[in-house]
Amino acid sequence: MLLAASALASTAQAQDTVIHAGRLIDGLTTKPREQVSILIAKDRITGVEAGFVTPAGAKVIDLSKATVLPGLIDSHTHVTSLSRTGNGIAKAVTNSALDAALASTVNVGKILQSGVTTVRDLGGLSGVDIAMKKAINQGSVAGPRMWVAGEAIGPTGGHNDWSHGYAEDVSRRDWGAGLADGPDAVTKLARTEHKLGADQIKIMPSGGVVSQGDDPKAQLMSEAEIKAAVEAAHALGMKIAAHGHGKGAIDVAVRLGVDSIEHGTYADAESWKLMKAKGTYFIPTLLTTQRLYETAKTRPEALNPSTVAKVLAMGPSLTKLTNAHAAGVKIAFGSDTGQGENVKEAALMVQAGMSPAEVITAATxxxxxxxxxQDIGAVAPGRYADIVAVAGDPLADITELERVKFVMKGGKVYRADGAPVFVELVNP
Ligand SMILES: [Zn+2]
Known part of the structure; x- marks a missing residue:
């Protein structure tokens, strides 16, 4: 048996790569290891060994002066979103799904170059996110691995009712595709999203911030509707993420079994206790909150007037994460952005009281x-070879993650020595 195994290993080695890592933070343990070799065959990691070893025929990637980490995971993105410059109301009625599709190819390229090798994308219009996942998986667009939600599901007048605030006769073909009222309609839409290619379901139980006319503190989906969404998602093997600002919507969604709460603005001690007890993940999305706050103060014309008021009322507060973390709630890294600046979330998480090591775990x-x-999130045998490296020590200075020098996804190098590497793409 032993002989057969090593014979197999040596035949595979001819096309293998080995990374010599000066320091490895593997994502699973918080204590870094010095001088290790990461063995890679095709798109997977096959071994992690002490010291610098070079199997016969293996190509060596020298990261012996760098800190090596698993590719980062952003658990809340919108890769189909356009930039927040210009007038938001005008942009909503002058850009089509085709514009979003083209913007997305730029967005996913920048996200991958920033060291984020996986995103959980929580809502896109017109199936652009689903098409983008397909294009990346077949190698025709360079981008992170995507777990997509398709259209977020919410009620008439809620956070993803895009026509809200516009004159009644202003309409777009793709507006309204995520609306469902009543538990049966929610069930049907969740099943439809799955049929169309969604990997997870996103619901909008509370009002939102960038939307017009809805109150973030209000619970806008009924218990029966939230329950229907949770049951439909879980029955199809999908996770379900809940957008939640107000405490009422958060607590109900957690009790009914959603897998994560996004934003969590007005959660209180009882909410955190409930999330801890249920094992619900919290995604704090500090970066987008802070960016919106800056925009509301310096360029309010880029936001609709009701959003400016909501953002100023919320403030740029980091204390929701401070409180959730102190209460022992499970935290995942999610920036709620989509244009490549995602990793800036990390420094805000440290400011809120998490240690750099905890932030790295949240992002891996x-x-x-x-x-x-089980395929991502760690430098360990059997996982995809999704690996990044930084020059300095991110445990001492978390902003090192904002200066990723090396990016490998599925064994392919997309960035080396701090610059993009040309990767031949496949014609779709
Ligand atoms: Zn979002």
Whole structure:
């Protein structure tokens, strides 16, 4: 048996790669290891060994002066979103799904170059997110692995009712595709999203911030509707993420079994206790909160007037994460952005009281656990070879993650020596 195994190993070695890592933070343990070799065959990690070893025929990638980590996971993105410059109301009625599709190819390229090799995308219009996942998986677009939600599901007048605030006769073909009222309609839409290619379900139980006319503190989906969404998602083997600002919507969604709460703005001690007891993940989305706050103060014309008021009322507070973390709630890293600046979330998480090591876990192993995948989130045998490296020590300075020098996804190098590497793409 032993002989057969090593014979197999040596035949595979001819096309293998080995990374010599000066320091490895593997995503699973918080203590870094010095001088290790990461063995890679095709798109997977086959071994992690002490010291710098070079199997016969293996190509060596020298990261012996760098800190090597698993590819980062952003558990809350919108890769189909357009930038927040310009007038938001005008943009909503002058950009089509085709514009979003083209913007997305730029977005996913920048996200991958930033060291994020997996995203959990929580809502896109017109199936662009689903098409993008397909294009990346077949190798025709360079981007992170995607777990997509398709259209988020919410009620008429709620956070994803895009026509809200516009004159009644202003309409777009794709507006309204995520609306469902009543438990049967919610069940049907969740099943439809799955049929169309969604990997997870996103619901909007509370009002939102960038939407017009809805109150973030209000619970806008009924218990019966939330329950229907949770049951439909779980029956199809999907996770379910709940957008939640107000305490009422958060507590109900947690009790009914959603897998994660996004934003959590007005959660209180009781909410955190409930989430801890149920094992619900919290995705704090600090970066987008902070960016919106800055925009509301310096360029309010880029936001609709009701959003400016909501953002100023919320403030740029980091204390929701401070409180959730102190209460022992499971935290995953999620920036709620989509244009490549995602990793800036990390420094805010440290400011809120998490240690750099905890933030790295939130952006690696915890993200994988939330997604429900054993293939990502760690530098360990059997996982995809999704590996990044930084020059300095991210445990001393978390902003090192904002300066990723090396990116490998599925054994292919997309960035080396701090610059993009040309990867031949496949014609779709
Ligand atoms: Zn979002």
């Amino acid at each position: 192993a915890a993200g994988a656990d939330l997604i429900g995948s």
